[in-house]
Amino acid sequence: MDVSQHYREAWEGFWAATSDLPGEAIWDSDPSLTSVPDTELLLPHADTSLPVVDLGCGNGTQTRYLATRFARAIGVDLAHAAIAHARRADSEGVAEFDQFDLVDAEAVAALHKRIGDTNVYMRAVIHQSEPEARPAVAAAVAVLLGERGRAFVTEPTPASKDVLQLVAQGPDGPPEKLRRVLRHGLKPASATEEEVRRLLQEAGLTTLAEGATTLAQTEYLPDGARVALPARWFVLAPGPTATDGLG
Template sequence: MDVSTRYRESWEGYWRETSDAPGEAIWDCDPSLGSVPHSELLLPYADAALPVVDLGCGNGTQTRYLATRFSRAIGVDLSHEAIAHARRADPAGSAEFEQVDLVDEEAVRALRGRTGETNVYMRAVIHQSEPQDRPAVAAAVAHLIGARGRAFVAELTPASKEVLRSAAEGPGGPPEKLRRVFEHGLKPASATEDEIPGLLRAAGLEILADGDTALPQTEHLPDGTRIDLPARWFVLAGR
């Protein structure tokens, strides 16, 4: 099974029209606000000698930081255009990047064959996936970590919808970075409160730790307030 053509083309179009400038994508926050604190939550449970795979890596900002904390970092994304961004942003080759459709079980098995059991970092992927594809994304996490790996997963909660709605309905309409998300048919925060932990457990994952957080965005409201989206994080092991 693969993702729908519409979904794939939405992401290819989004990244094709996004410049290489840091922070141009609304979720492309500095690692100090993303993978740095997230690593501190994951590493007490994880073997850093194992590789880490950054699922939904986009332009690779977080992957490059993860390469400093784990023996090897591989960023994967559905979009060829995103992977092209990531490779351009990493001329030193600190991380590896490849296009992988997480809904394609054969592609995920092939990735696991190349990496062995890995740790996984995944930030805001399930909520953005089409509903019928979400179980396969969770299953990909479980397959990649196997028995020895650990995963850090952060996903937007439904409360993010209200934050985004409020931002979109401001006097000038949606801020530019948020408007581009909507224009490409991407639908953030569409998962329900209980759906994410349910999907993770159904995939055979054990929740070792979890908590509430916010995912900082690179967009601001007219008054200068940064848009931070309510989220929940999970540290996971295979069962």
Template structure:
């Protein structure tokens, strides 16, 4: 199974046109606003002697922080260009990075065989995936966890659409970083609110804890307000 050529090219195009400068991608916020609070929720349930795999790692900002908490950190992304950025930015070689298509069951299983049971960190991947690929993304989380791993998954809710619409309708249209997302054909907040927990359950995952949050962006509205996108988080284990 593979993602569509359009989807793959959209992500590679986005990352090829990104310099790797911290914060240039709209979602590339400082770890203090993402993986730091997220990991505090995950660590209540996770064994840090197991590796952690950051699914959809992009340029690796969050992966590098996770490497300070877990025995081993591996960042994976569909885009080869993103992985190149991540490797260049990891000057201390704190983490490992590799290209991985999450809907390729054989490739995900091969990673699991190399790492054993792992923890998983996944921030805003399902909602951005094409509808036919979302079940496979959830199944990839379950495959990697095995019996002992735990996952932290955060996904945008429908409330984020109103924020994105507000940002897009400002003077001059979408701000630059958001416009780049749209220009590459990427479609945030595509999943419905009940779709995500349904996909997680169908993949054989059980929710250990959950709550509301916001995914902090590196862009602001015309009035200077930071764009924070409403989201929901889940800590998960294999059922």
């Protein structure tokens, strides 16, 4: 399957309207708040001699950090405009970036064939994916892991909607970074914890560790506190059926 044209255009439009300045996307927080602590949870379970693929890499902020912890880091994103951002930001060429449709099973299988078993980092992708595409997103993680890879997946919980609503109720309405997300028809926190857990299980993934966390954003509440979205993280391994039918 492929994502819908509307969804593809929404993400192209979002990244085309976003500047190259760090933090311009509301979720583009410094790695010290995101992939650094996430990686510390993943590393005890992962073989760092394997590559890592950053699914939904956006402008590549986290991918560039991941390249310091794994043998090779590849950032992939649906939007050509996002990949253009990522390549411009990676002036030292520490990572690789490629436009990629995560729900295209043939493309996922081809990537696995090209790079072999890989670790996966996926931050907040399922929740904003179209509902009918979410099983394919989870399946892509399983296919890329193969037999030896490990994944770190984190998704905001529905409680995030309350936080975003609070952010939107400022005296001037939603701040520009949130307004840009809404303007392009993107729908944050639209997957429940139960759905995320079920999708991962049905993809044949085994949970090695999990816990509650928050996703740090680049906007602030009126009292000056950083916006942080309630979330849940999972460290995942391939299960006995993880590559059935797609590898």
